Amino acid sequence: MPGSDDERLSEIESRLHREDPRFARALGVGRPCQPREYRHLRAWLLLAVALAVLGAGLALGHGLLIATGLVLAGMAGELFDPERDARRHRGPPSRS
Known part of the structure; x- marks a missing residue:
């Protein structure tokens, strides 16, 4: 199953975008902010x-x-x- 890791990573990424979009955008730019639970x-x-x-x-x-x-x-x-x-x-x- 070579695609299983990619599928899991895609699922994690979509969940991160859904749960905390501000953190996901900042992480994509390379300057992550604190996750929501720490603000x-x-x-x-x-x-x-x-x-x-x-x-x-x-x-x-x-x-x-x-x-x-x-x-x-x-x-x-x-x-x-x-x-x-x-x-x-x-x-x-x-x-x-």
């Missing part, structure tokens, strides 16, 4: 905002700001998860 700029920004809101809520003694800061921190934590895309595309759990 966390939005998560860090959201975490900074969450901590600022949480700190303001604690300093002011305002419960709504504290709750908002905690919710934003939870959202930022979810953005750091590298497997979130795989879980999002998975189907609902089966009923037994």
